[in-house]
Amino acid sequence: MSRPEDTLPPDLFYNDTESRKYTTSSRIQKIQSDMTHRALALLQLRSPSLILDVGCGSGLSGEILSNDAEEGTPGGPHVWIGFDISASMLGVALEKEVEGDLFLADAGQGVPFRPGTFDAAISISAVQWLCNAETSEESPAGRLSRFFNGLYASLRRGGRAVCQFYPKNDLQKKMVSSAAVKAGFGAGLLEDDMGTKNAKTYLVLTVGGGEMDGDITGVVRGMDGVDVHDDRRRIKNRKGEDKKGSKAWIMRKKEQMESKGKVVKTNSKYTGRKRRIAF
Amino acid sequence: MKLLTLNFLTCARKTCKSAPSSFPLHPREAELEVVQADVNLAFLKNILPRLMWGELRTITGELGLPTLPDTAPERSALFTAAAAVSETTTPGVDPEAIDAPEHPAPVEEPEETPTQTAIDLHRILLETCIKEGKLVCGNCGHEYAVKEGVANFLLPGHLV
Known part of the structure; x- marks a missing residue:
């Protein structure tokens, strides 16, 4: 061309x-x-x-x-x-x-x-x-x-x-x-x-x-021979996402830090465990 | 350049965008001509609410055309049902005053016929053209030359 x-x-x-x-x-x-x-x-x-x-x-x-x-x-x-x-x-x-x-x-x-x-x-x-x-x-x-x-x-x-x-x-x-x-x-x-x-x-x-x-x-709805490719990113439903400080959130953050090459403590059964009320 | 276009054109400079006086552009030393065109009633009905009537009156005044009525015609004043073709004329608009041959024959539509008001509006907006002259911005005073009905809106680099 x-x-x-x-x-x-x-x-x-x-x-x-x-x-x-x-x-x-x-x-x-x-x-x-x-x-x-x-x-x-x-x-x-x-x-x-x-x-x-x-x-x-x-x-x-x-x-x-x-x-x-x-x-x-x-x-x-x-x-x-x-x-x-x-x-x-x-x-x-x-x-x-x-x-x-x-x-x-x-x-x-x-x-x-x-x-x-x-x-x-x-x-x-x-x-x-x-x-x-x-x-x-x-x-x-x-x-x-x-x-x-x-x-x-x-x-x-x-x-x-x-x-x-x-x-x-x-x-x-x-x-x-x-x-x-x-x-x-x-x-x-x-x-x-x-x-x-x-x-x-x-x-x-x-x-x-x-x-x-x-x-x-x-x-294009109703037009013949048109394929729709929707590449728009869907906004994720943020409601169900991890709450800050929760176990899932801590795990995700640890993973993130690890992938950045930072030194991260290994996970144990105590990681992110909820502290019970003492009294 | 039709008067219809002139009713929508503003100054092309970025600094004039926010200034209300950049619209309308004022025609100077304008040479007019009339180009015959078919009356398009559906288009007139569509465009009527978007016209700035006050500015249109200013422009026709500056061009030395007969003065338009104070307010824009109603949408319903543009057509009559084909059965009763009435001779409604707008007071004030005298189309014969424009140096031109007689009106184009009204288009015969099955259901609606344009009234004299519509034909006059059509004459002003779509048949009256600026052939030569210049358009001046009311804000910055920049002059856009019109030659053979084509306006030059190219801005030199320092004005963009």
Whole structure:
């Protein structure tokens, strides 16, 4: 897989020729449209909504958002606002006369909308660009956290966001999803064609409140062919745990100390034995 | 840039986040244009409670558009049942004052028809666009240029 984000920053990489190539390639069009439909299915919108398109580029995904319900967009036609860092890409979008509103902005600098603006947000093949920092003043983690914090604030309660991205490795996957969780989202990853070269990763984000199911497990409930791997650590039921000073507690502490290499007295029948009241 | 977007955009600077005057951005030297679009009644009903009507009035005032009524229209004022299409007009909003051709034909829906109020709201929010000009933050005074309807919200490194 080619990794354009390793070669140049996005505003320089997507120059006029590269933007045109990207937009006119029927292969890319097909992939982008498939992914947008998948993202829309995950958003489960029922009525015309206000949607934010992060990294809208030339509006390949936006065109689908403005389609009617009859043309395959659930709940459509939606009104969308898109931003992208590449002026050339936006130029192509202007030529195509897309219906959404466009503006030039860097997602790593935040999302400049007032709280509770959007019903949903969508981002197709953009978030991996945030994992690179071009100057020494900024860091990938900082850019990601600025983006997700801004996105979290700009979505209304009960809103959802779906970000499809191409993570380079598991580390990057983890970095992106943990940044989203830190911002307050309920986050989960959905992977299509797992383990193949065509693997597609969708980060499904939910904002608390509202009538919808809490997190990604609620989103994918009822979908065909989805396996759920819940890696969240269950919080142990602390009630039944050893009371401080009890025999079990002393034994556990002795074991802990022993494993640290400290000198620990051997256990005997007196270890942790309860002292009876003398009188 | 539609006025709908302008009703949600704030200054992109981090220091302006907490300042109430960073919203709305004030249009300066704006050149307007009207882009025809279909009336989307369900969307208008959805977006109405989220609009900041006072700020919308400020912006239309600054742009020299006709003044809007003092309060936002009620949700029920946006549509009528198809059986009784009444000629309700909002006092104060004169859509002809915007330099543009006639209204788009109201969409004929089986059960609900948009009223004049809805059509006027649609015209203001979704058809009136800022083509050229700049947006100025009320707090820091930073100017965001708008060219060909696309605003530039990229911040230089020292302002991020």
